[in-house]
Amino acid sequence: MGSEKIELNGSPLVLDGQGQYVTLQKDKKSICRASCSDFPFKVPTCWTICEFRPSSMYRESTLPRYQLYPQPENLHEKNEWPNFMTYLWKRAKVAVVKLRCCSFYLLAPDPEFTHVIALCKRKTPLAPVDQEMSDNNWEHSGSNLAEDHGRNYCKNVRFSGINGASAMLGDDVLGRCFVRTDPSYLRTLSQTHAAWAFGAIAELIDNSRDADATRLGISVEYLYSKKVGEKIPVLSVVDDGTGMSHQDIMRMLSFGHKQPDEETPDRIGRFGIGFKTGAMKLGKDVLVLSQTTGSRSVAFLSQSYNEDKENLEIPIIAYRKLGAFMEVDLSIQSEASANLKLNAIKEFSPFNEYLLGERLGLFGEMATGTQIYIWNLDKWSSDYSLQWEDSESMVEDGVRGDILIRSRRIRSRPGQISQEVPLDYSLQAYLEVIFLDPRMKIIVQGSSVKSRPLAKSLNKTSVVRGTIMGKDIHLTLGRSQIEWERMNGGVFLYWHGRLIEAYKRVGSMIHNADVGRGVLGVVDVSALMDDNKGNVWVLNNKQGFQDCEAYAKLEEWLGSKIDEYLDENFDKVDLKRGGEKCKPDHEWVQCDKCRKWRILSTGFDIDSLPPEWFCYMPPFNGACDDPEQQTARGVITIAAKRSRYDLKRLLKNEEVSPKAKSISPIMKQRHKQSDGQSPQTLKQACDDEGGDNSTETEDSVWHPELEKPRRGNPKLLWGYCFGKA
Incomplete structure (x- = not known):
């Protein structure tokens, strides 16, 4: 090539080679992704700039030259590219990238920043790309979801090549580092719970239970939105669980994740999409504040923020505890990057720096937990899909706080004719039975949810044991007066202690609404619906089961056992005797401190209990350390x-x-x-x-x-x- 001066703004060279993508970084922070169509050999995908040198000594060079064109992944990279080029041009610098096989010297063009010239100096025979990539770990500091890959981002990414012509035409679809996620996908996720809004709320409650929360608050409050110019309703879900680290919150915001290798009996979260499908059904925008004992994270999943973007961006700010204070975690992002994301949150949410500080202050110095705030709530015509009353006014009036589905629509179930199913439209009623063994105290609109353990609140209780496909299963049957009055009946199916189906009619109950009126069944099908191979037969919205052999055999078994129970315990022709009612075999009350269940003494008026009851109170007159009482199983209790x-x-x-x-x-x-x-x-x-x-x-x-x-x-x-x- 001689010693002629390099023309930086000359026409691109078209050489025989394979198009490749590389990511420029400095100090473990991403600058921008770039493409090159004329590399004659395969190069590592991460280029770390180690130093800057004067450009004069490289302008007259005989080294092979290649051209890099910007292919930004997000707004951060789009802004960083011209800043980087301006720095090189104005200061007359060359950015030096040293790899195992060669070194690259990056020169900026003079007037227009269309591309950068990369001079290549070969040092040794080419090393394997995988080995080269392993020596170039970095941290992605952009606000894109790609931040999820963290320090080993380049370790696990391989780029497929494209031909030179496609790269010159700007085809950035083929051979991309990441599959594009359009912001409209958030609306698609919301359709998972389109049929029932409480299924979306249940996803958030599941996360709180998995975090070992003992207290959960759900409420709707009004906050002033600067963007709207008035107060808007904001749904909040606040728990006192273990909180989420930066890695945990990245995992939650990723679109699916690997299922845990170890099976946890009480763990409900499984599919990696629950938070996103639930939050996006309830509203367009959600802010997450989470704190562990040593870290704090702020995440912003927003349709409004991504409205005009081509690729989904999720601002996340990470903090770590230094002494008694929380400081920006500079090992994850820079101070400038954190401020950029914080400004986006303040612009597109009702939370300014003062309100954010107030809500973060709720954690205290040592407390842990997660706060979720959702606004731009889902609409029902000109109003909101959810209906609520001001929690303070309801408490003052002595009315139990609740959140309702505005349509009051009853969910469709085979064989059901009842039009009075409160758990279909009342959040209080649904949360009373959502868990088989309720231990977490839940407060809705300022009022505590009175948990109703179905298996302990039935009359003529009978426990049936059986085996389906080699798995043991226990079914509790009995009758409920309140469900008889509502003309309800059926089986409540739980999975890992969480309600999946309610009032499932089986056997003869399907064909006649009067058969089994008031009769309820309670069964946990975790063992049957988990095949011990990583597969579960539960739908990913956790509101039903897949059509599989295990479920078909379960329906058949439940039908036969309920028919036997009806034949053995009830007359063929029911005789209604004036005013008589069936009461539970035992009355139970739950301690608001230890959450243990206590049996009330015979003849005690349950209506005389105070709103908050503790173990030291009558009629138990004991202590929270006393073991929980159990009733005999396997026999029918008659008139006890x-x-x-x-x-x-x-x-x-x-x-x-x-x-x-x-x-x-x-x-x-x-x-x-x-x-x-x-x-x-x-x-x-x-x-x-x-x-x-x-x-x-x-x-x-x-x-x-x-x-x-x-x-x-x-x-x-x-x-x-x-x-x-």
């Missing part, structure tokens, strides 16, 4: 608490109890109206063929049993029963 008299005495033919003599006032009045005289004696009749009470009755009120009239002259049934012909 529902009866206020001795059943054996009623079964004797000669002896009649005092309570039997005091017949209900209604029956007395009817008898007086029939003959004007009070009954003088009661005849004990033989057992009827039904053998048990109906689904609507209990044993707390005595009723005379009827026997068939004798042959001969017919007698009035009423007169015969009361000894009057």
Whole structure:
């Protein structure tokens, strides 16, 4: 080539070679991604600038020259490229990149920053690219989701080549370092929970439970938005869990992640999309504040912020604890990068630096937890999909705070005709039964959720054990008075302790709404729906199960067991007896401190309990250290608490109890109206063929049993029963 001076702004050379992408970095911070179509050999993908030298000594050079064109991944890189080129040009510098196989000297053109000249000096025979890449680890400081790859970003990335012509035409689709994620994908994710908004809230609650939170608050408050010019509703979900480190929050914001190798029985999170699908269903923008014992993270997932962008950007700011203070973690991003992201949050959210400081101050010096704030909430026509009342005014009026689905739509279930299913539209009602073993205290709009352990609140409880596909399964069956009144019934299916399906009708319940009215089943199917090979048969929205062999056999088994339970415990023809109700076999109360369940003593009025109850209070009068009480399983409890008299005495033919003599006032009045005289004696009749009470009755009120009239002259049934012909 001689010693002619290099023309920096000359036309690009078209050489035979393979197009490649490289990422320029300085001090472990990304500058910009660039492409080159004329490299005759394969080069490492990460170029670290180690020093700057005067450019005069390189302008007349015989070294091979190549051209790098900017291919920015995000707004940060788009801004950094001209800044970098301006620095080289104005200061007449050359950026030096030293690799194992060669060195590159980067020169900036004079007027227009279209490309950069790269002079190459070969030192040794080419080293394998994989080995070269392993020596060039770096940290990505941009605000793009690519930050997720952290320090070993280049270690795990391989670029596919493209031909020189495509690169010269600006085709940056082929051979890209990352697949493009358009911001519209956030709206696509929101469709996962389009059918039911509470499924989206449940995703956030699952994360709190997995973080071992003991307290969770869900509320809607109004905050002033500078961008809108008025106060807007903001949904907040705040817990006191272990919090998330920078690595954890990057994992949460990634679009899917590797499933954990070790199986955790109580862990619900599994698919890596729950937070994003849930948050984007509830609103367009979400801010996450999380703190561990040694770090703090702020993340901003926003459709508004990405509205005019071609690639999704998620600003994340990382802090680490130094002494008693939280400082910007400079090992992850620079101070300038953190300020850039913080300004984006302040511009597109209702949170300024003062409000952010106030909310971060809620963590305190040693406390941990996560705060999630969602705004630009999902709309229902001209109003919001969710409906709520001001929490303070509701508490003052003595009304339980709640968040409702505005449509009040009942979810479709095969065989169901009931139109009164509160858990379908009331967040309070849903959270009462969301966990099989509720231990986390949940507060909705300022009011505590009174957990309702279904398996402990049934009448005529029976536990059925069986085996499906070699997996043990336990089904708890019983009847509930409140569900009978609402015409509900079915099985509640839990997976890892979390409700997946409610009121699932099986067996004969599918074909007749009156069959199994008020009868509930409770079962945890974790063992059956996990195949121990990393696969689970639960839908990724956690609101149903996949169509698989295990689920089909489960439905068949549940149907047969419920039909057997109905045949054994209830009359073929139900007889409604005036005003009788079925009460739970045992009344339970949960301590608001230790979250243990205690059995109330017989005859105790559960309505007399205070809003917050603790173990030292009556009727338990114990301590939180006392072990939780358990009830006997595997047998049907009949009239253990529902009866206020001795059943054996009623079964004797000669002896009649005092309570039997005091017949209900209604029956007395009817008898007086029939003959004007009070009954003088009661005849004990033989057992009827039904053998048990109906689904609507209990044993707390005595009723005379009827026997068939004798042959001969017919007698009035009423007169015969009361000894009057």
